[in-house]
Amino acid sequence: MAEFSWEARSPLERALVSEPYGVQGEAGVALTEIRNFDLVQVMARRGKASEMATAAKGHFGVAAPETPKAVRTADATLIWSGPDQFFVLSKGGRQSVKSLVPIFAASASLSDQSHARVLISISGDKARALLAKLSSIDLYPAAFPVGAVAATSMDHTSVTLWRGNDAPGGRAVFNVLVFATFAESLWQTMLDSGAEYGIEIGHSEELA
Amino acid sequence: MRITCPFCGERELGEFTYLGDAKPVRPAPGASQDEVYDYVYLRDNVAGAMEENWYHGGGCRAWLRVTRNTLTHEISSVEPAAGAGARQVVK
Numbered sequence: 001m002a003e004f005s006w007e008a009r010s011p012l013e014r015a016l017v018s019e020p021y022g023v024q025g026e027a028g029v030a031l032t033e034i035r036n037f038d039l040v041q042v043m044a045r046r047g048k049a050s051e052m053a054t055a056a057k058g059h060f061g062v063a064a065p066e067t068p069k070a071v072r073t074a075d076a077t078l079i080w081s082g083p084d085q086f087f088v089l090s091k092g093g094r095q096s097v098k099s100l101v102p103i104f105a106a107s108a109s110l111s112d113q114s115h116a117r118v119l120i121s122i123s124g125d126k127a128r129a130l131l132a133k134l135s136s137i138d139l140y141p142a143a144f145p146v147g148a149v150a151a152t153s154m155d156h157t158s159v160t161l162w163r164g165n166d167a168p169g170g171r172a173v174f175n176v177l178v179f180a181t182f183a184e185s186l187w188q189t190m191l192d193s194g195a196e197y198g199i200e201i202g203h204s205e206e207l208a
Numbered sequence: 209m210r211i212t213c214p215f216c217g218e219r220e221l222g223e224f225t226y227l228g229d230a231k232p233v234r235p236a237p238g239a240s241q242d243e244v245y246d247y248v249y250l251r252d253n254v255a256g257a258m259e260e261n262w263y264h265g266g267g268c269r270a271w272l273r274v275t276r277n278t279l280t281h282e283i284s285s286v287e288p289a290a291g292a293g294a295r296q297v298v299k
């Protein structure tokens with residue numbers, strides 16, 4: 001009988017090479033894969049949106065987003081993913097699907113997406129220039145401020161895009177959640193798009 | 209052409225899929241064969257404002273009811289389709 005390994009691995013394990021890419025010199029863009037996170041999709045059952053909102057507020061201490069926004073809680077980020085639904089993104093099992101099931105038992109359906117998505121963080125002076133090649137979303141600072149979210153498509157692939165807190169020095173940080181099986185394709189497209197700016201590539205265990 | 213999704217805001221056409229006329233209503237289970245035939249096969253060929261179903265599959269995955277002028281592509285209204293889940297709509 002075949003032996004299976006159920007060890008969690010990144011879908012970008014092969015494609016991600018932690019060395020400079022594109023033009024040499026100071027990199028204009030940093031591409032960082034964030035690994036090992038918990039991601040739970042919470043979707044209100046029919047007619048239960050108010051109950052879901054109450055349960056979320058009671059559990060997280062802040063209201064879950066009802067418009068395309070990302071909201072920080074003490075130990076998670078709540079990211080709008082569509083009408084009456086949002087993601088709970090956290091680290092270290094603090095908001096795992098197991099712990100959230102009792103909270104939303106009467107109001108929402110949960111789906112564990114921890115290993116179904118890849119999380120890519122894009123920052124640097126040329127981050128907007130790179131994303132402008134892939135996305136039709138207006139990422140001008142005033143149009144897409146910190147906490148803004150878009151459920152959109154990049155390179156014909158559905159993604160959840162949001163702007164995290166600025167990095168030290170005030171540089172914008174954009175996060176992209178993409179389906180695991182599309183991640184390598186989108187990653188290669190990002191490398192092609194950013195090559196002219198020079199890319200610093202890495203992976204991290206820290207949520208931005 | 210762009211469609212202003214009530215949940216996401218203005219988006220390019222590529223994020224949407226067209227289903228067609230939003231007017232036909234599924235007949236009751238006991239309906240006559242003629243009524244079912246009409247519902248499945250017969251469509252008006254509208255020249256002007258038409259209500260249509262569109263799916264924002266490349267975005268929030270909501271079904272939308274779009275009023276579009278078939279001659280000019282002018283869109284006069286976009287509403288969440290019934291049951292799309294519409295707790296709050298972007299203003």
Ligand SMILES: [Zn+2]
Pocket residue numbers: 213214215216217264267268269270
């Ligand atoms: Zn939408």
